[in-house]
Amino acid sequence: MNGDEVRAKHSEFLFPATINYYAEPIAVDHALGCTVYDTEGRPYLDFFGGILTVSMGHCEPRINAAIHAQVDKLQHISSLYPTEPTVRLAERLSATAPGGPMQSFFVGTGTEADEMAVMLAMCHTGNSELIALRNSYSGRSMLAQTLTAHSNWRVLPTQIPGIKHAHAPYCYRCDLGLKYPSCDMACARDIEKLIQYTTTGSIAGMLAEPVQGVGGFMVPPKEYFQVAAEIVRNYGGLFISDEVQTGFGRTGTHMWGIQHFGVEPDIMTMAKGIANGLPAANCMARPEIARSIPRLTISTFGANPIPMAAANAVMDVIEAEDIPARSARLGDVLHQGLLALQQRFPANIGDVRGLGLMQAIEIVVDETAGDRTPEVALTGRIFEQAKAVGLLLGKGGRFGNVFRIAPPMLIEEHELERGLALFEQALEAAGAR
Numbered sequence: 320m321n322g323d324e325v326r327a328k329h330s331e332f333l334f335p336a337t338i339n340y341y342a343e344p345i346a347v348d349h350a351l352g353c354t355v356y357d358t359e360g361r362p363y364l365d366f367f368g369g370i371l372t373v374s375m376g377h378c379e380p381r382i383n384a385a386i387h388a389q390v391d392k393l394q395h396i397s398s399l400y401p402t403e404p405t406v407r408l409a410e411r412l413s414a415t416a417p418g419g420p421m422q423s424f425f426v427g428t429g430t431e432a433d434e435m436a437v438m439l440a441m442c443h444t445g446n447s448e449l450i451a452l453r454n455s456y457s458g459r460s461m462l463a464q465t466l467t468a469h470s471n472w473r474v475l476p477t478q479i480p481g482i483k484h485a486h487a488p489y490c491y492r493c494d495l496g497l498k499y500p501s502c503d504m505a506c507a508r509d510i511e512k513l514i515q516y517t518t519t520g521s522i523a524g525m526l527a528e529p530v531q532g533v534g535g536f537m538v539p540p541k542e543y544f545q546v547a548a549e550i551v552r553n554y555g556g557l558f559i560s561d562e563v564q565t566g567f568g569r570t571g572t573h574m575w576g577i578q579h580f581g582v583e584p585d586i587m588t589m590a591k592g593i594a595n596g597l598p599a600a601n602c603m604a605r606p607e608i609a610r611s612i613p614r615l616t617i618s619t620f621g622a623n624p625i626p627m628a629a630a631n632a633v634m635d636v637i638e639a640e641d642i643p644a645r646s647a648r649l650g651d652v653l654h655q656g657l658l659a660l661q662q663r664f665p666a667n668i669g670d671v672r673g674l675g676l677m678q679a680i681e682i683v684v685d686e687t688a689g690d691r692t693p694e695v696a697l698t699g700r701i702f703e704q705a706k707a708v709g710l711l712l713g714k715g716g717r718f719g720n721v722f723r724i725a726p727p728m729l730i731e732e733h734e735l736e737r738g739l740a741l742f743e744q745a746l747e748a749a750g751a752r
């Protein structure tokens with residue numbers, strides 16, 4: 320099929336709610352490393368890795384070899400049977416857990432991992448209310464949509480009761496109109512009032528992304544999670560770190576995003592980059608917490624041997640290439656490049672932020688004149704121009720005016736430099752200033 324045929328059949332046979340990027344979506348045919356090709360063979364440099372999921376690179380040979388070997392050995396047996404790829408992965412992940420060993424429950428998506436984390440926190444604490452953050456994203460089930468605090472992603476008005484949303488540590492647009500550090504972490508301290516005023520006073524926990532992903536890669540101040548987690552624990556809750564976007568070295572220096580903030584989570588969830596694009600996710604918890612589920616539970620596709628084998632190969636690559644260090648080093652190159660673009664387009668590039676290979680810029684009306692109104696139309700034009708010059712970016716943020724950049728972490732420095740040059744061309748062609 321050519322691109323037009325793929326697009327036509329997509330419109331005819333898939334739900335219209337299946338959103339695609341771009342006025343004319345790219346019909347992707349194949350990919351290698353950091354380059355994606357459409358059905359007409361046109362190459363695009365991939366600065367978004369299938370939403371941070373192709374963590375190491377498209378069709379990475381070492382990971383592909385592990386997948387091929389597993390396909391010929393065992394493809395499915397269900398979580399009713401222990402398998403070697405699963406127990407190996409669980410043991411390796413446990414060894415990386417901040418603050419001591421953890422046990423795993425494998426599922427298929429980030430949504431399910433967050434569902435499991437919440438169920439576990441409720442079982443362990445005997446409480447049912449939860450704190451989540453405004454501007455967060457947790458997935459598409461009813462519970463995950465309620466945890467998610469973006470009206471755009473809330474399809475139904477129905478919500479799961481007992482979930483309260485605290486102010487996000489979004490310093491560029493502080494809800495409280497304060498500035499760090501003189502704010503003294505007022506947004507984190509307000510969680511105590513949120514619990515006292517809007518819950519029974521005993522909570523199951525708080526679920527938060529160390530760096531909000533869909534929300535636009537906000538990096539909280541370094542003390543934020545220490546203050547927040549202490550309050551949550553004082554009211555009987557567990558701290559759940561949603562590492563779906565921030566895990567596996569993405570934020571640089573550390574394996575997990577939360578490690579930048581000096582907090583040891585009680586429960587962690589992970590998905591996206593875990594298996595370089597194959598569907599897998601995991602909820603990890605301290606053994607004394609993991610044993611709190613009182614009844615039977617199962618995930619048919621959880622711990623499928625193929626993604627488990629891929630995830631073990633991802634762990635091999637992380638170790639062989641020291642991915643956290645690589646992500647820190649290349650993340651710095653990317654961050655500096657984006658700061659240079661901000662100098663070149665100071666009115667419209669309002670904020671440059673991120674950790675490691677998870678960097679974003681926010682497009683506003685005129686930062687130099689102090690007008691931080693999201694410039695959504697310009698964002699759309701830049702996005703289309705980037706496509707035209709062969710660069711795939713991510714878009715996000717509450718207002719859709721944030722460009723998210725998170726390429727496969729084996730990206731080479733020269734590819735980063737090329738992508739930055741293409742981004743500059745796109746900004747210029749779209750009329751950014």
Ligand SMILES: Cc1ncc(COP(=O)(O)O)c(C=O)c1O
Binds near residue numbers: 590
């Ligand atoms: C932080 C976070 N948690 C959970 C999810 C849900 O993951 P999935 O789409 O695999 O269900 C996402 C997806 O973008 C996410 O970014």
